Amino acid sequence: MRSVAVVGIGKTAFGAFPDRDLRSLAVEAGEKCLADAHVTPSKVEAFYLGNFAGPSFVGQNHLAPYIAGAMGITGVPCTRFEAACASSGSAFYHAVASVAAGLNDVVLVSGVEKMTSQTTPRVTEILAAAGDTAGEVRVGATFPALFAMIARRHMYQYGTTREQMAAVAVKNHANGAKNPLAHMRKVVTMEQALAGKPIAEPLTVYDCSLISDGAAAVLIAPLERAAEFTDKPVRVLGVAQRSDHVALDAKEDITTFRAVRTAAEKAYKMAGVSANDIQFAELHDCFTIAEIVAAEDLGFVKKGEGGPYALEGRTCLRGERPVNTSGGLKSKGHPVGATGVGQICDVAMQIRGEAGERQLERNALGLAENLGGSGATAVVTILSRA
Amino acid sequence: MKTGIVYTETVVHAPPEQFAADAPYQLAIVSLEGGGRETVRIAGERVQIGDAVEFAEERNSIPFFRKR
Numbered sequence: 199m200r201s202v203a204v205v206g207i208g209k210t211a212f213g214a215f216p217d218r219d220l221r222s223l224a225v226e227a228g229e230k231c232l233a234d235a236h237v238t239p240s241k242v243e244a245f246y247l248g249n250f251a252g253p254s255f256v257g258q259n260h261l262a263p264y265i266a267g268a269m270g271i272t273g274v275p276c277t278r279f280e281a282a283c284a285s286s287g288s289a290f291y292h293a294v295a296s297v298a299a300g301l302n303d304v305v306l307v308s309g310v311e312k313m314t315s316q317t318t319p320r321v322t323e324i325l326a327a328a329g330d331t332a333g334e335v336r337v338g339a340t341f342p343a344l345f346a347m348i349a350r351r352h353m354y355q356y357g358t359t360r361e362q363m364a365a366v367a368v369k370n371h372a373n374g375a376k377n378p379l380a381h382m383r384k385v386v387t388m389e390q391a392l393a394g395k396p397i398a399e400p401l402t403v404y405d406c407s408l409i410s411d412g413a414a415a416v417l418i419a420p421l422e423r424a425a426e427f428t429d430k431p432v433r434v435l436g437v438a439q440r441s442d443h444v445a446l447d448a449k450e451d452i453t454t455f456r457a458v459r460t461a462a463e464k465a466y467k468m469a470g471v472s473a474n475d476i477q478f479a480e481l482h483d484c485f486t487i488a489e490i491v492a493a494e495d496l497g498f499v500k501k502g503e504g505g506p507y508a509l510e511g512r513t514c515l516r517g518e519r520p521v522n523t524s525g526g527l528k529s530k531g532h533p534v535g536a537t538g539v540g541q542i543c544d545v546a547m548q549i550r551g552e553a554g555e556r557q558l559e560r561n562a563l564g565l566a567e568n569l570g571g572s573g574a575t576a577v578v579t580i581l582s583r584a
Numbered sequence: 585m586k587t588g589i590v591y592t593e594t595v596v597h598a599p600p601e602q603f604a605a606d607a608p609y610q611l612a613i614v615s616l617e618g619g620g621r622e623t624v625r626i627a628g629e630r631v632q633i634g635d636a637v638e639f640a641e642e643r644n645s646i647p648f649f650r651k652r
Binding site: 317318319320322323326333334336337338339340342343346347348350351354395396397398399400401445446447448452 | 591592593594595596597598599600601602603604606609611613621622623624625633645646647
């Protein structure tokens with residue numbers, strides 16, 4: 199297997215953009231990425247797109263060639279990947295596999311979602327279709343409700359508190375406030391977070407990520423060719439995708455994401471590193487409890503210790519292992535299909551030393567964890583300085 | 585009669601479009617006696633993890649359980 203590198207990155211701002219359509223967002227991110235890697239569209243050998251629900255949100259299907267064509271990429275394989283909120287993480291995993299296998303050399307991987315043209319109840323309904331529509335969704339479960347039930351069980355089994363969950367929101371907003379591309383660049387206090395409007399008990403509006411528009415893209419190539427594109431290549435040291443049941447009630451233990459645990463095991467093994475070696479991470483905080491559970495499943499802390507870990511400040515910008523220096527899904531925003539590749543961009547920006555006032559000094563080895571649904575898909579990626 | 589123990593629960597305040605009229609409503613995952621788990625609605629009194637519940641009725645093909 200060949201080593202693979204990220205040789206270009208490009209992102210739009212995440213936010214609510216009533217004047218922008220899905221395609222223009224994806225094209226902006228893709229063109230920024232190609233410019234970053236100094237390549238023309240004709241050099242791209244394949245286009246991998248992550249998108250969760252373009253057909254439901256904006257009524258457009260056949261999205262990969264639709265977007266690629268607008269960038270001047272034609273004639274090559276263009277494919278859309280759908281894995282709920284892990285759609286573009288999954289696209290990235292499969293794109294890396296194709297380059298590692300020698301099938302392609304220069305591949306553009308992108309993620310996009312345009313969500314804000316629908317009302318919140320309609321968005322809630324579209325997102326819920328990533329759950330089991332014959333079971334949990336049919337009786338009235340929403341994604342906040344599914345993660346609320348995860349939170350309740352985690353609180354019951356491990357004593358996790360609302361304050362510990364709120365600490366995730368406070369930290370991620372503090373980071374996002376410093377990120378020029380973040381959706382909600384606003385500091386939130388512990389008092390505000392605890393007094394939020396209930397969405398699905400015990401989760402308040404401050405425990406939930408944002409409904410956003412946005413796109414992100416990376417260009418990948420064999421590591422041996424990386425110097426043709428950039429003087430700051432980022433190596434894909436490990437990447438793994440794993441799955442679990444879609445329905446929450448079919449999972450044996452809902453206080454852990456089995457797909458995250460098994461993807462992490464595989465990615466650590468491929469990278470030849472352990473959890474202790476990871477210096478910083480972008481974790482999938484679709485809800486605050488999800489960051490707490492992910493920190494446990496990735497082995498950053500023991501099972502059940504994710505709550506105190508969040509509250510003690512060990513994951514903040516100047517903590518021992520910063521988590522979500524971008525602001526996370528909570529503050530940066532969560533345009534579902536763009537999130538996985540967006541996280542890869544954010545980790546790469548830290549490694550390239552381009553994170554501005556959020557820049558870390560220990561930035562050589564970072565991890566991104568992208569979760570789909572209530573844990574039916576997980577993609578874990580480990581990136582390092584080349 | 586289906587019976588079980590509440591494995592986890594939540595009260596939904598922000599419903600999807602189709603259940604807007606029902607909110608707030610309580611959902612629970614019930615560990616059924618005899619094995620397996622099912623996601624159900626709760627009728628009547630609010631329940632907590634560990635409470636014993638039983639099938640109450642079906643409304644619009646949605647199963648409702650209540651505290652025993």
